Amino acid sequence: MQNVIPRRKKTVREIDVQGKRVLVRADFNVPLDEEGAIADDTRIRASLPTIRYLCERGARVILCSHLDRPKGEIVERLRLALVANRLSELLDQPVVALRDCIGPEVESAVAAMNDGDIILLENLRFHSEERADDSPFAERLAGLADVYVNDAFGASHRAHASVVGVPQHLPAVTGLLLEREVSAFTRILEKPERPFAAVIGGAKVSDKLEVLDNVISRVNLLLIGGGMAATFLASRGYQTGASRVETDRLDDVRRIEANAGRRGVRLILPRDVVVAERLEAGAPTRVVSATEIPDGWIIADIGPGAADEFSRELGNVRTVVWNGPMGVFEIPEFAEGTRRVAAALANLRGTTVIGGGSTTDAVQRFGLADEMTHVSTGGGAALTMLAGKALPGVEALDDAETP
Numbered sequence: 256m257q258n259v260i261p262r263r264k265k266t267v268r269e270i271d272v273q274g275k276r277v278l279v280r281a282d283f284n285v286p287l288d289e290e291g292a293i294a295d296d297t298r299i300r301a302s303l304p305t306i307r308y309l310c311e312r313g314a315r316v317i318l319c320s321h322l323d324r325p326k327g328e329i330v331e332r333l334r335l336a337l338v339a340n341r342l343s344e345l346l347d348q349p350v351v352a353l354r355d356c357i358g359p360e361v362e363s364a365v366a367a368m369n370d371g372d373i374i375l376l377e378n379l380r381f382h383s384e385e386r387a388d389d390s391p392f393a394e395r396l397a398g399l400a401d402v403y404v405n406d407a408f409g410a411s412h413r414a415h416a417s418v419v420g421v422p423q424h425l426p427a428v429t430g431l432l433l434e435r436e437v438s439a440f441t442r443i444l445e446k447p448e449r450p451f452a453a454v455i456g457g458a459k460v461s462d463k464l465e466v467l468d469n470v471i472s473r474v475n476l477l478l479i480g481g482g483m484a485a486t487f488l489a490s491r492g493y494q495t496g497a498s499r500v501e502t503d504r505l506d507d508v509r510r511i512e513a514n515a516g517r518r519g520v521r522l523i524l525p526r527d528v529v530v531a532e533r534l535e536a537g538a539p540t541r542v543v544s545a546t547e548i549p550d551g552w553i554i555a556d557i558g559p560g561a562a563d564e565f566s567r568e569l570g571n572v573r574t575v576v577w578n579g580p581m582g583v584f585e586i587p588e589f590a591e592g593t594r595r596v597a598a599a600l601a602n603l604r605g606t607t608v609i610g611g612g613s614t615t616d617a618v619q620r621f622g623l624a625d626e627m628t629h630v631s632t633g634g635g636a637a638l639t640m641l642a643g644k645a646l647p648g649v650e651a652l653d654d655a656e657t658p
């Protein structure tokens with residue numbers, strides 16, 4: 256595996272932060288429930304060591320993050336005030352949520368900070384410049400601070416302004432979470448015990464297809480579930496009812512399947528699925544063969560036959576990386592496939608890695624997180640590591656000036 260650890264780079268432990276304004280890019284992209292409350296605060300808790308470390312040493316801590324995918328405009332339910340409240344409770348100290356991430360009000364708030372204070376900038380993705388890696392936007396963020404810390408492992412596969420742009424304008428170091436995550440993946444993936452499996456589900460289908468060719472070059476077995484399954488089934492020519500299919504990616508999926516065949520990687524799709532009339536609690540459901548999905552019905556979970564097969568297959572492997580739930584597990588009727596896969600990993604005598612906000616949320620709900628070797632805060636970032644590709648956020652630290 257290629258070396259993706261910023262070994263030459265300083266971590267936050269090696270710099271003097273007393274009285275300095277430190278801009279910390281965190282990944283507070285937490286899952287929200289239907290009421291808009293935080294459904295799982297793992298990502299917030301995982302960022303505490305760096306924040307505590309900086310505060311205890313007298314830094315003025317300026318936190319920033321994205322939440323969900325607002326497209327460059329303010330979405331009230333995606334304001335980061337709810338994250339600031341949770342952080343305040345966990346740290347037992349005030350965390351002031353600002354109403355923007357750049358601009359005169361932000362600059363005055365930063366100017367008024369005392370050593371050990373913490374502020375949280377507003378959702379970076381309320382500005383389209385964040386995703387566009389706009390240089391003036393990155394410069395304005397950088398202008399708020401003396402030092403930049405990347406602690407957003409979960410966002411480090413994104414070449415966005417706060418991840419790769421800011422470290423071009425400020426001395427930059429690695430945060431404790433980023434360091435812990437990258438070392439865990441490197442250790443686990445350097446010489447994985449075989450057979451080695453990846454389980455891929457969830458909703459971010461295009462993102463995951465991007466790295467599957469590389470994933471195939473590393474694993475022996477690939478199990479596909481969740482929202483991914485519909486596009487794979489459609490690529491084999493089956494009807495998928497009203498399930499969401501990425502029709503413009505069907506050729507990519509066929510290429511991935513052919514690639515898997517050539518390399519002798521077993522790629523298994525669910526043999527049966529739970530379908531629903533709507534992805535809602537209480538909606539009518541049926542279990543059907545994956546090759547006979549009725550018109551108008553939506554795949555909501557892998558079926559019991561698929562869960563048996565996936566569990567059996569996972570019983571024979573020594574290393575597993577799992578990203579993306581097998582179904583819409585937030586609704587109890589569609590959680591069984593995800594629960595069965597989580598249980599299979601918990602029983603495995605080998606190395607198990609869970610990646611992703613929702614996948615972690617699911618494993619926490621089943622009370623199985625402690626049974627896993629590594630529960631990562633990254634989803635797409637974990638897959639990028641699994642694919643053996645460098646993370647842009649880590650590369651940006653390599654290229655940055657050190658304090």
Ligand SMILES: Nc1ncnc2c1ncn2[C@@H]1O[C@H](COP(=O)(O)OP(=O)(O)OP(=O)(O)O)[C@@H](O)[C@H]1O
Nearest residue numbers: 457458459481482554582583611612613614634635
């Ligand atoms: N068959 C399905 N149809 C629609 N959505 C699904 C299906 N199966 C799972 N999902 C949804 O996928 C979502 C999670 O997918 P996602 O790809 O974001 O995984 P993740 O673990 O959160 O990784 P990341 O951290 O990259 O977001 C869940 O909210 C779940 O309801």
Ligand SMILES: O=C(O)[C@H](O)COP(=O)(O)O
Nearest residue numbers: 282284409410612634635
């Ligand atoms: O949830 C994640 O994987 C990270 O927070 C990145 O979010 P994104 O896929 O919306 O860029």
